[in-house]
Amino acid sequence: MEPLPNQGLDLEALWQSYKEAVNAGGNAQALYQERIWPVLLEKWRQDPPVYPSRQPFQVSIHTLGTSPEATALAILGAGAGEVYVLHTPESARFLSRLRQDTGKDLYPIEIGKSDVAAIYREVKRLLEKHPGLPVALDLTSGTKAMSAGLAAAGFFFQRFYPEVRVVYVDNEVYDPELRRPKAGTERLIILPNPHEVLAEVDALLARELYTKGEFGQAAKAFGEMGAKTGDRRYELYAVLCQMYQRWYDLDFGGAAKEAKKLLGRLSENTWLNHPLNQNRRALEGPPVLVQGVVQPGVFGKPA
Amino acid sequence: MEPLPNQGLDLEALWQSYKEAVNAGGNAQALYQERIWPVLLEKWRQDPPVYPSRQPFQVSIHTLGTSPEATALAILGAGAGEVYVLHTPESARFLSRLRQDTGKDLYPIEIGKSDVAAIYREVKRLLEKHPGLPVALDLTSGTKAMSAGLAAAGFFFQRFYPEVRVVYVDNEVYDPELRRPKAGTERLIILPNPHEVLAEVDALLARELYTKGEFGQAAKAFGEMGAKTGDRRYELYAVLCQMYQRWYDLDFGGAAKEAKKLLGRLSENTWLNHPLNQNRRALEGPPVLVQGVVQPGVFGKPA
Numbered sequence: 001m002e003p004l005p006n007q008g009l010d011l012e013a014l015w016q017s018y019k020e021a022v023n024a025g026g027n028a029q030a031l032y033q034e035r036i037w038p039v040l041l042e043k044w045r046q047d048p049p050v051y052p053s054r055q056p057f058q059v060s061i062h063t064l065g066t067s068p069e070a071t072a073l074a075i076l077g078a079g080a081g082e083v084y085v086l087h088t089p090e091s092a093r094f095l096s097r098l099r100q101d102t103g104k105d106l107y108p109i110e111i112g113k114s115d116v117a118a119i120y121r122e123v124k125r126l127l128e129k130h131p132g133l134p135v136a137l138d139l140t141s142g143t144k145a146m147s148a149g150l151a152a153a154g155f156f157f158q159r160f161y162p163e164v165r166v167v168y169v170d171n172e173v174y175d176p177e178l179r180r181p182k183a184g185t186e187r188l189i190i191l192p193n194p195h196e197v198l199a200e201v202d203a204l205l206a207r208e209l210y211t212k213g214e215f216g217q218a219a220k221a222f223g224e225m226g227a228k229t230g231d232r233r234y235e236l237y238a239v240l241c242q243m244y245q246r247w248y249d250l251d252f253g254g255a256a257k258e259a260k261k262l263l264g265r266l267s268e269n270t271w272l273n274h275p276l277n278q279n280r281r282a283l284e285g286p287p288v289l290v291q292g293v294v295q296p297g298v299f300g301k302p303a
Numbered sequence: 304m305e306p307l308p309n310q311g312l313d314l315e316a317l318w319q320s321y322k323e324a325v326n327a328g329g330n331a332q333a334l335y336q337e338r339i340w341p342v343l344l345e346k347w348r349q350d351p352p353v354y355p356s357r358q359p360f361q362v363s364i365h366t367l368g369t370s371p372e373a374t375a376l377a378i379l380g381a382g383a384g385e386v387y388v389l390h391t392p393e394s395a396r397f398l399s400r401l402r403q404d405t406g407k408d409l410y411p412i413e414i415g416k417s418d419v420a421a422i423y424r425e426v427k428r429l430l431e432k433h434p435g436l437p438v439a440l441d442l443t444s445g446t447k448a449m450s451a452g453l454a455a456a457g458f459f460f461q462r463f464y465p466e467v468r469v470v471y472v473d474n475e476v477y478d479p480e481l482r483r484p485k486a487g488t489e490r491l492i493i494l495p496n497p498h499e500v501l502a503e504v505d506a507l508l509a510r511e512l513y514t515k516g517e518f519g520q521a522a523k524a525f526g527e528m529g530a531k532t533g534d535r536r537y538e539l540y541a542v543l544c545q546m547y548q549r550w551y552d553l554d555f556g557g558a559a560k561e562a563k564k565l566l567g568r569l570s571e572n573t574w575l576n577h578p579l580n581q582n583r584r585a586l587e588g589p590p591v592l593v594q595g596v597v598q599p600g601v602f603g604k605p606a
Contacts, residue, residue, distance in 0.1 A: 114473065114492060114494075116494050116495060116497045117495060117497045119497070120497035120498075121497075139447050139451055140447060143473065144442050144443060144450055144471040144473070145471060145473070145492065145494060147447055147450055147451060147454070148442055148450060148451070148453075148454030148458075148469060148471070148494065149454075149497055150451075151450070151451030151452075151454045151455050152454050152455050152457075152458040152459070152497055152498070153497065154455075155451075155455040155459075156455070156458075156459065156498065157507075159507070159511075160507050160510075160511070166451060168447040168448065168451070170417065170446065170447070170448070179482075189417060189448065191417075191419050191448060191451065192419060192420060194419045194420045194422070194423035194424075194452055194455055194456065195423075195455070195459065204460075204462070204463050205508070207463075208462075208463070214520065217517065217520065
């Protein structure tokens with residue numbers, strides 16, 4: 001019985017013999033293309049390494065600079081049937097190579113290499129074209145401006161297109177001698193959305209509502225955030241907003257009640273370090289009689 | 304009288320002699336450090352090239368991977384007095400070099416090379432520490448995950464910290480033979496905020512308010528966007544939202560009036576291609592009598 005082929009070991013052995021050949025004076029680039037790349041590509045065709053796990057993407061969008069090989073791996077890693085490539089006039093020459101390596105029919109879209117807004121616009125357009133489908137946005141290749149535009153679009157649009165993921169091909173080991181990632185250590189990484197992890201989008205938007213005097217809306221937003229993040233800190237902001245809402249509704253008794261509730265919570269051991277305690281004096285005024293405190297200053301920092 | 308020194312020309316001549324020395328068998332890296340880097344650094348110390356123009360940043364925050372030279376240029380280009388460097392355990396070894404090259408006292412902050420959320424959190428913390436100050440976020444160096452986190456944070460937080468700018472060092476000419484940017488063609492680029500350029504943040508947030516049934520808020524948001532972008536398309540969405548707001552306020556006469564106004568505008572030559580015309584039939588129902596049309600589906604696509 002034949003042993004199962006172990007691509008990892010094959011690549012390890014191949015990499016050593018490749019290094020030796022380069023050290024013996026061989027052409028690094030030509031040898032890589034001849035000996036390493038076909039094996040690496042086959043490995044990704046069969047079983048691409050994806051962290052934390054493979055996902056069934058139906059559409060993938062890639063930025064393409066001068067690293068077509070990494071993009072080929074990203075296309076195979078995402079495994080989508082519909083593949084869009086945002087390339088520059090300079091990187092257009094890699095498209096046919098990319099088609100050949102991945103066996104996929106690509107949709108090329110030309111953009112300027114520093115045109116952040118164009119990337120944003122194209123991503124928005126493509127997401128609208130494929131509503132509800134899982135889409136991978138791959139920022140592995142291209143200029144920093146291109147990656148920046150794709151990342152900003154991806155993380156932001158996740159709020160409205162929750163199936164979108166931002167991904168890139170990283171390598172665990174870089175060979176400084178050969179100035180290349182060590183073959184076999186590459187993997188497609190699916191990035192977490194920083195907005196979501198930290199609830200910062202919601203915190204800042206809720207605060208924006210507050211500064212606009214939309215206290216009812218702000219209270220609702222803070223309440224939802226407390227439930228979503230499990231962080232009870234936000235509930236105190238919700239109470240603050242409710243207090244102002246009552247005040248503006250001319251319900252002074254209700255406002256005073258909310259103020260008392262807030263001061264009570266802020267005196268609890270858990271909340272002695274809550275940012276709102278920095279503005280305690282203004283709240284004790286009594287607050288509902290001092291219109292001047294309806295200012296963002298009282299608010300402190302939401303997170 | 305001595306002619307004024309012209310660094311640009313000096314660098315051009317230097318680059319040619321450097322290339323010749325490398326082609327004659329010299330060590331490319333050692334020769335660059337000895338001949339090119341001190342001159343390039345001096346040029347950026349005196350008069351850094353910034354596109355579209357230099358700005359008085361007081362704080363700069365940089366991601367640092369294995370390109371300390373580009374980050375040194377970014378620090379000099381931003382010209383801030385207070386400089387933070389988000390480095391990985393691997394890139395910590397470049398910090399002393401960076402201090403020496405820039406003559407600045409840096410604040411190092413260690414993060415994981417794929418930890419998008421950590422970058423986001425640190426940027427948020429630093430922006431809160433320096434409210435109102437002009438801050439440059441430089442994504443030139445570091446992994447794609449690091450740049451992605453910085454870009455997402457920068458573009459998003461601009462909404463709340465309008466003095467923030469996302470920047471990076473690009474080069475106009477890359478020397479493929481030497482695998483380096485041609486010295487003297489580097490420049491610091493200040494990126495436009497794609498959210499702002501396209502008003503997409505506002506459009507999507509306004510739409511979110513609409514789908515939540517917050518029609519008054521949504522109408523206000525669309526009205527503001529029309530004024531901000533100069534794009535009158537948004538006004539029609541504002542009218543749609545006002546119509547629903549009236550309906551929910553049980554002001555049926557007012558709702559009918561808004562519906563008539565909206566249909567009138569949608570018949571104008573300018574707006575025949577407006578997305579709302581795709582849902583014209585639902586609006587003509589008459590809309591204010593058909594509660595079922597209070598659905599995101601009627602809305603179409605906001606941009």
